[in-house]
Amino acid sequence: MAPQTRGLSFPKIVIEGDSDSEQSSSSSEDEDEVQNDAGEESEQVDEVEVVEESEASTSAKSRRQPISISLKKVCKVCKKPGHEAGFRGATYIDCPMKPCFLCKMPGHTTMSCPHRVATEYGVIPAPLKNTHSSLEYVFQRQVRHHIPTIKPSFVIPKYLNCGVVRYHSRRITCLEFHPTINNILISGDKKGQFGVWDFGKVHEKAVYGNIHSCILNNMKFKPSNDGTVYGASSDGTISCIDLETGISSTLMNLNPDGWQGPSSWRMLYGMDINSDRGLLLSADNFGFLYMADARSNNVIGKPILIHKKGSKVTGLHCHPLQPDLLLSCGNDHFARIWDMRLIEDRSSIYNLSHKRVVNSAYFSPQTGSKILTTSQDNRLSIWDSIFGDMDSPSREIVHSHDFNRHLTPFRAEWDPKDNSESLVVIGRYISENYNGTALHPIDFIDVSNGQLVAEVMDPNITTISPVNKLHPRDDVLASGSSRSIFIWRPKENSELKRQRDPSRILLCGKGEKERKSKFEDDSGDDDFGKDTYGSKSSKTKKTNLKKSKVCSSKRKY
DNA sequence: AGGCGATGAAGCC
DNA sequence: TGGCTTCCCTCGCC
Secondary structure, three states: OOOHHHHHOOEEEEEOOOOOOHHHHHOHHHHHHHHHHHOOOHHHHHHEEEEEEEEEHHHHHHOOOOOOOOOOEEOOOOOOEOOOOOOEEEEOOOOOOOOOOOOOOOOOOHOOOHHHOOOOOOEEOOOOHHHOHHHHHHHHHHHHHHOOOOOOEEEEEEOEEEEEEEEOOOOOEEEOOOOOOEEEEEEOOOOOOOOEEEOOOOOOEEEOOOOOOOOOOEEEEEEEEEEEEEEEEEOOEEEEHHHHHHHHEEEEEEEOOOOOOOOOOOOOOEEEEEEOEEEEEEOOOHHHOEEEEEOOEEEEEEEEEEEOOOOOOOEEEEEEOOOOOOEEEEOOOOOEEEEEEOOOOOOOOOEEEEEEEEEEEEOOOOOOEEEEEOOOOHHHHHEEEEOOOOOOOOOOEEEOOOOOOOOOOOOEOOOOOOOOOOOOEOOOOOOOOEEOOOOOOOOEEOOOOOOEEEEOOOOOOOOOOOOEEHHHHHHEEEEEOOEEEEEEEOOOOOHHHHHHHHHHEOOOOOHHHHHHHHHHHHHOOOOOHHHHOOOOOHHHHHHHHOOOOOOOOOOOO
8 A cells, every 4th residue: 555655665774783772672572583583594684673763863873883783573554563464365464553444443453343253244233123121132032033034035146147357447436237128237437438238248348438538426327218328427527328329418517617726626426317307416526416407408506505515425316206305425424315395505304424424325226215325434324214213323234345545435235126125235345365365245235134145256356346236127236346347146057157158258458369369278178267267466365376276377357 | 576656535733 | 724644455557
């Protein structure tokens, strides 16, 4: 990470001997070092002590002491000696001086975090569901525990079916399934490029690069014409794209005068369509909501301040059944509910408070009675309008998704097919050691009880998958990981041969020809896993490959 | 293979 | 409020 290297790039190096202070401060870990050094005498000579001190004391010490260079290893996180944080093999060791990286509470590290080891993964029980008497407790524990849940088990698309590697030239920022044609997936990236992919035919794909000039934050199909897609971008425009031709027109432009500096450059993030009212809604990085007529494509009215002035509105969602309700979320740590009939500056009817930035907020897809939010405090929150209230979430689920730079923000998404409105998918930031490889799974969580239903991953995909979308009709998951897109299905059986067909994993971008020819060489190989997939080439992961039987190739995704 | 940087928010003064 | 520094598992390029 850049800040780490920056912090250590110009250390003051003190050349000193065994000063009194040094000896007295030596800890048990220093003793370990001594033991190690005893074995390898040559290392002792090369040791360099890295200390942050003033120039004066540095020169004074160097004058006084005979030259003996010693290197004391310090933790790269807290810069203190005695322990080290970082990857050991494929397992990340936390700095014990910092709060837990997962739940943010002090006193333990991620390794021993109760939210990581509990069977009910990361669950904070709903406040209203707590037992109030011992009798109730006995009932809950001994009777209710054995009552099976009355709902069908979830179908999890957990097998990698096909993918396009390096499809986009920058990281994926959004994905949408076509509302009527089953195998069409559209995608947007950080550069503003727009992709259309027929994952049924795998090879049929197109990327259009001249529509937006920077991040394509959100896309929506036009309800009255599913051959048209709207796109909201950080270039401040909403585009109207024809799916067949890739030809687009600009519906809205918030920066008609071009670049006048960062304080005036408007970027559009959240977007949704209210088909009952024929409205296209979008919101910007200064807290304002914009509306346009979805039929005439004309902008309607003035911008309305819906979040803290100057703060980004990260998402918008219209209620699936009640056209008068709108949900928004933003950098002001709130998700807010609005009545479209009365909407004006700061007129929200509910404000759902969070501890950090809210990445997304969605009504449950069928009844809209629940709200799911993803916040950068590493918690998913469920707000239940029937069995709870809007003052506090009816459930919070601790889940690792708090990385806020260099990755597309994580957004927990409902499964639109789940009638119980409880299955949710979200990518995981923190990695786990799976057979010696550090992987970042895509998590399926049952928000009715907080349990982790499934962790979806493939040993060949070592990058984080922040963008995930479940198909509106089929048991299909689309995931966006870095510049690549993957399709997952629930069964291997009949798909097995197809899945192991290398031609179902397309390689694009730089080195495409070379890679393709290599694939052709490999195509005769029965053991697909051995030679057609690869893994990361970083130091930690390379060592892991020795242990991993599957990942033995130099090639990577 | 290692350094670099694109980036965004929090927290401090 | 604004400027500056810091920040724990990125990722791809040079």
